[in-house]
Amino acid sequence: MDSNVILYLLIIYFSVANIDAASKKNAFVGFANKFDHKKTFNRSTSSLSNSISRDECNLPDELTEEISRYKPIVEGIINASVNGIFKKRTWRTLARFVDKFGSRIAGSDNLENSIDYMVDLLKKNQLENVHTEPALVPKWVRGRESCWLVSPRLEKLSILGLGSSIGTPAKGITAHAVVVESFEELQKLGKVVEGKIVVFNEPFISYEKTVKYRGYGAIEAAKLGAVATLIRSVTPFSIDSPHTGWQHYQENVTQIPTAAISIEMAETLQRMYQAGDDILIYLYMEARNLPPVMSRNTVGEITGHQHPEKVVVVSGHLDSWDVGQGAMDDGGGAFISWNALALLKVLGLRPRRTLRSILWTAEEEGLVGAAAYFHDHRNNTAAFDFVMESDEGTFQPLGLSFSGSSEAGCILKEILKLMHPLNATQFASPMDGGPDIEFFTNIGIPGAALLNANERYFWYHHSNGDRMTVEDPTNLDMCTALWAASAFVVADLSIDMPR
Numbered sequence: 310m311d312s313n314v315i316l317y318l319l320i321i322y323f324s325v326a327n328i329d330a331a332s333k334k335n336a337f338v339g340f341a342n343k344f345d346h347k348k349t350f351n352r353s354t355s356s357l358s359n360s361i362s363r364d365e366c367n368l369p370d371e372l373t374e375e376i377s378r379y380k381p382i383v384e385g386i387i388n389a390s391v392n393g394i395f396k397k398r399t400w401r402t403l404a405r406f407v408d409k410f411g412s413r414i415a416g417s418d419n420l421e422n423s424i425d426y427m428v429d430l431l432k433k434n435q436l437e438n439v440h441t442e443p444a445l446v447p448k449w450v451r452g453r454e455s456c457w458l459v460s461p462r463l464e465k466l467s468i469l470g471l472g473s474s475i476g477t478p479a480k481g482i483t484a485h486a487v488v489v490e491s492f493e494e495l496q497k498l499g500k501v502v503e504g505k506i507v508v509f510n511e512p513f514i515s516y517e518k519t520v521k522y523r524g525y526g527a528i529e530a531a532k533l534g535a536v537a538t539l540i541r542s543v544t545p546f547s548i549d550s551p552h553t554g555w556q557h558y559q560e561n562v563t564q565i566p567t568a569a570i571s572i573e574m575a576e577t578l579q580r581m582y583q584a585g586d587d588i589l590i591y592l593y594m595e596a597r598n599l600p601p602v603m604s605r606n607t608v609g610e611i612t613g614h615q616h617p618e619k620v621v622v623v624s625g626h627l628d629s630w631d632v633g634q635g636a637m638d639d640g641g642g643a644f645i646s647w648n649a650l651a652l653l654k655v656l657g658l659r660p661r662r663t664l665r666s667i668l669w670t671a672e673e674e675g676l677v678g679a680a681a682y683f684h685d686h687r688n689n690t691a692a693f694d695f696v697m698e699s700d701e702g703t704f705q706p707l708g709l710s711f712s713g714s715s716e717a718g719c720i721l722k723e724i725l726k727l728m729h730p731l732n733a734t735q736f737a738s739p740m741d742g743g744p745d746i747e748f749f750t751n752i753g754i755p756g757a758a759l760l761n762a763n764e765r766y767f768w769y770h771h772s773n774g775d776r777m778t779v780e781d782p783t784n785l786d787m788c789t790a791l792w793a794a795s796a797f798v799v800a801d802l803s804i805d806m807p808r
Contacts, residue, residue: 366719375803376723383727383794385656390790391731391783395652399789400782402430403644407634407777414631415671416448416602423627427607427647427668434651436609436666444681446604446671449473451631452595454568456539459483460589461581468568469553469632469772470596471523471540472674477566481593482506484536488575488582492522492529503534506590508582510575513545516767520554527567528559537592538567541575546768549573553630553771555674566594604628606678607668611650613800615661621800622665622696623649623792624745626672633775637766641703641780641788642759643668649793660801662694669745672700679745690749695799695806696756698743702763703780703788708735709795710742713755716807721757724798733791735760753808757795759788 389395406423413420424441431439449472456466488508489495495507507530511522520543530538542552551569558564581588607627613619625642629635647666653659670678686693695717697709708725711718718738725734740750743758750756761784769775799806 365715366722368719368723372720372804373723376720376727376798379724379798379801380727382658383798384730386652386658386794386797387730387790389656390652390793391786394655395648395789396786397782399644399648399785400780402648403636403640403780403785404777406644407636407640411634412631413627413629413635414449415446415604415628415674415677416450416599417631420604420628420670424605424607424668424670427627431607431609431647431666434647435654436647436650437612438610439608441605441607442682442685444604444606444670444678445601446677447473447674448599448602449674450597450599452476452597454594454596456568456570456593457591458578458588459591461586466539466574466590467549467551467571468539468592469551470566470568470594471527471553472555472630473558473598474527474556474567474594474596475564475598476594476596477537477592481591482537482566483589483591486539486578486582486588486590488579488588490579495529495533499533502530505535506537506539506592507535508539508541508570508575508578510541510579513543513572516543519543523554523569524556527556527565528562531563531565535565537565539570539575539590539592540567542569542571542772544572544767544770544772546765547572550772550774553632566592566596568592568594604670604678606670606682609647609650609666611653611659611664613662613664614659617663618692619662619694619805620665620692621660621662621694621796622667622746622749623796624667624669624696624698625700626669626678626745628670628673628678629775630673630771632771632773633769634777635775636777637702637769637775637779638771639672639700641785642699645699645703645759645785645789645792648789649796652789652793653797658797660797661803662800664796664800672745676745676748679748683748690752690754693749693754696743696746696749696754697758697792697796698746698756699759699788699792700744701742701758702761702766703759703785704766705762705784706731706733706788706791707760707762708733708737709757709791710737710740710760711755711757712738712740712750713753714807717755720802720806721755721795721799724795727798728791728794731787731791733760733787755806755808759792761788
């Protein structure tokens with residue numbers, strides 16, 4: 310055995326012995342109909358907890374002391390991930406995965422093959438109770454697509470059809486275009502829209518405020534007789550790169566094809582429109598919605614030694630869009646979630662409660678896998694002590710965002726003090742970046758999402774740019790360490806997280 314491992318285990322042994330001696334007390338579907346669940350879903354529904362100031366926390370001294378005694382264990386976890394036996398391991402395993410499978414859209418054979426691969430990988434890494442749980446998911450197929458500006462000059466446009474969009478007729482659609490910046494501007498055009506392609510050049514304010522145009526643009530344009538829509542990609546940065554995403558149709562409103570275009574082209578078309586040019590566009594899309602198919606959530610555990618029936622969840626989603634590699638969204642989140650457990654296994658750390666890694670399926674289509682899982686476990690929600698998810702990047706970790714009771718928030722803030730070696734002690738509330746676990750936090754189960762320096766997240770989000778190049782090995786090591794250490798302490802505390 311490596312001498313570093315022996316040192317970690319000795320530190321862990323004596324620390325756990327001290328904790329046990331000091332404290333013996335135990336105190337405790339269907340498809341999600343959301344046009345976009347990242348950020349918007351979180352902020353519009355998280356009302357369980359507001360920001361908790363340090364002055365509001367008054368934990369018992371015994372609990373504060375108990376948490377502080379985890380310091381050597383946390384330091385051992387961090388050292389193993391950042392400097393020791395696990396260094397660059399999350400990056401290597403993620404790179405191998407995304408290079409082997411590439412994009413993994415729900416309903417595809419490629420996603421299911423990648424799930425089979427993960428089941429084998431979790432077993433090889435000695436995770437326990439490795440299994441999958443079924444979920445019925447949408448199956449949308451992009452097919453070939455192209456778009457041309459025909460007049461006032463000829464130019465091929467970069468597009469990505471939006472998820473759930475229908476295709477065009479076999480010969481495509483050729484139509485004149487109108488360009489608007491808002492739904493209000495669209496309404497003012499009235500009958501002028503009939504028979505036209507509507508181009509939305511909505512300004513990017515923030516993702517949660519701007520994504521409504523992607524989600525509902527086709528509906529609002531179709532109500533006025535439009536034959537198709539082209540939506541400016543929901544991103545603050547572009548190099549002529551369209552960004553896809555899920556969109557919706559409405560009952561009794563004609564379904565029309567819809568696709569994303571780049572910022573540059575949306576702005577170009579608007580300048581032409583404002584100059585009085587007669588804009589003619591040709592759009593061809595083979596997109597199809599096929600019958601739903603079965604997919605699977607992937608589960609691996611470290612069984613708790615004292616309360617195996619109680620569960621702390623760490624999670625990310627394994628599916629992605631059908632462009633790029635899905636390395637950032639959400640390969641990184643999924644891989645820190647299972648690697649956190651693999652790291653704890655190597656270090657011989659088994660907490661009181663069960664640690665469960667869940668790799669969700671069909672998140673991109675509306676939290677479908679998480680909805681199915683929550684439905685299947687709806688009669689056993691008392692068993693879930695704490696839930697965690699990473700789904701807004703795995704850049705440099707800063708801390709955790711949280712939703713739940715003020716008491717649980719204070720406990721988490723105390724735990725985050727132990728993450729000083731990572732400089733990841735920040736606490737924010739409500740939780741932001743854990744869409745799948747909001748099924749749990751919305752009924753009062755406390756939960757947390759990864760806070761990270763993700764200012765560039767939406768540069769690559771849902772685009773061909775979401776590739777392994779975005780991921781940094783050291784950041785992934787640090788995220789894995791934060792994930793493993795915080796989850797372990799929560800799962801091993803003498804008390805349950807208060808609801």
